[in-house]
Amino acid sequence: MNNVKEKSNFGFFGSKLYFILACLAGIPIYIAVKGYVESIQVYADDSVAFAATVFFIMGVFTGRYISQVWASGLKTFPKDVLSGLALLIVASIAWLFFHADFPLNGRTAINLLLFWLPFLLISIASGMMIKVMHTVTQNQLTEAKSQAAHSQSELNLLQSQLSPHFLFNTLNNLYGLSITDHQKIPPLLLKLSELLRYSVYDASEIYVPLKNEMAYIKNYIEFEKIRIGDRLVLSTDLEEMIDPEIKIAPMLLIVFIENAFKHSKNTASPEIFVDISLRTWGGSVLFSVRNSYGQDGEENNILNGSGGVGLPNVNKRLELLYPNAHELNVRSDELFYTVELQLKMK
Known part of the structure; x- marks a missing residue:
């Protein structure tokens, strides 16, 4: 009426x-x-x-x-x-x-x-x-x-899938550690609570300060360092002084980082190599991650995004949030898988 x-x-x-x-x-x-x-x-x-x-x-x-x-x-x-x-x-x-x-x-x-x-x-x-x-x-x-x-x-649907996807992968890892290396579980659970707090409460906006996203990435890296232990050979180049006005889509880069740790641990080598770089330059956010990977057909899984919702999700979000404002390059050689992403600043 x-x-x-x-x-x-x-x-x-x-x-x-x-x-x-x-x-x-x-x-x-x-x-x-x-x-x-x-x-x-x-x-x-x-x-x-x-x-x-x-x-x-x-x-x-x-x-x-x-x-x-x-x-x-x-x-x-x-x-x-x-x-x-x-x-x-x-x-x-x-x-x-x-x-x-x-x-x-x-x-x-x-x-x-x-x-x-x-x-x-x-x-x-x-x-x-x-x-x-x-x-x-x-x-x-x-x-x-x-x-x-x-x-x-x-x-909104794509963004709502990120936290469950991350939690599912993390709980699988914690289950394995609870059997083989259970003393790592308490500090990992503490880090996990911090990560989930950000992904559930702080990452609900379309764009968030890059500074906050950087803190989340650092927390996740610390989580993986505890989980993997001495096998991890990690190199990071993360810009410290970031303008708080620069924004980015939340939990966009973490998918590539999570993927790097996930697939590098399956390598036959006794050491896991992960190299992460994140800097701002010339109106763009420059991000790259490189990791070692196994030779049992896993490369194909990573490139095609068949390992789960993460990569297809992030590709779709890039199309929606950064149309004609991003450049994603993926390549691999015999030892390393490399992702390079350039985003126009928001």
């Missing part, structure tokens, strides 16, 4: 607005028409100018109505139609001035027709152009809002 009432009120105020705009538009139209009829020496020029102004405004609304019938579904500007209407308006105006200089002698009725017909065409064509342009603009705006809402919903 309220929606019906709101629509009714909107229709009332919309009609009132159109009436006010028509009155305001009628002023310059009246002045222009009066000047024209005076130039061709028409008797009762005030009455004729007023009648022509009303006639013109009615023609504009008629043109709007005609366009509304066939243009309601347009999402792009019909260039041929708009060009034709513009040409018709220009030709009709040119004809009015030509006819004013060369009227037909003794042909009053035909002269009236030759004046009012192009005048009618100008008003209808103008109304059609206005309605088509307004309709296309509104349809494009509605479609853009719909796409934005869809992208936002998709982004």
Whole structure:
């Protein structure tokens, strides 16, 4: 009931607005028409100018109505139609001035027709152009809002998957350690609580300060150092003095870091090599991670993102949050798997 009432009120105020705009538009139209009829020496020029102004405004609304019938579904500007209407308006105006200089002698009725017909065409064509342009603009705006809402919903879904994905992988690791190296469990659980606090509470925004994300990454690295122990050969180059105004999509980089630790531990080598770099330069965030990996077909799993939701998720988020503003390079050789990502600063 309220929606019906709101629509009714909107229709009332919309009609009132159109009436006010028509009155305001009628002023310059009246002045222009009066000047024209005076130039061709028409008797009762005030009455004729007023009648022509009303006639013109009615023609504009008629043109709007005609366009509304066939243009309601347009999402792009019909260039041929708009060009034709513009040409018709220009030709009709040119004809009015030509006819004013060369009227037909003794042909009053035909002269009236030759004046009012192009005048009618100008008003209808103008109304059609206005309605088509307004309709296309509104349809494009509605479609853009719909796409934005869809992208936002998709982004929220992708972001909601990150914490469960991280928790699932971490609990699997903790289960293995509880059997083989249970004394590491208490400090790992403490680090895990800090990580989950950030991922659940602090990472709910679309963009978060890069400084906060850096602290989260450092906590995660400490978590992995405890978990892996002496096997880990870690090299980090993490910028310390980061502008607090720089923002980044939350838990975007951690997917690559988590992947590096996850797959490097499966190498047959007694040592696990992980190299992480994160710096800002020239309006961009520069990130890279390199890790050793196994030779049992695991490279293919990493590259294709078949190891879980992480990599497909982050690729989709990059498309939604950094369209034409990111560059992701993935490569591998016989020993190392490398990810390099460049993001435009937010």
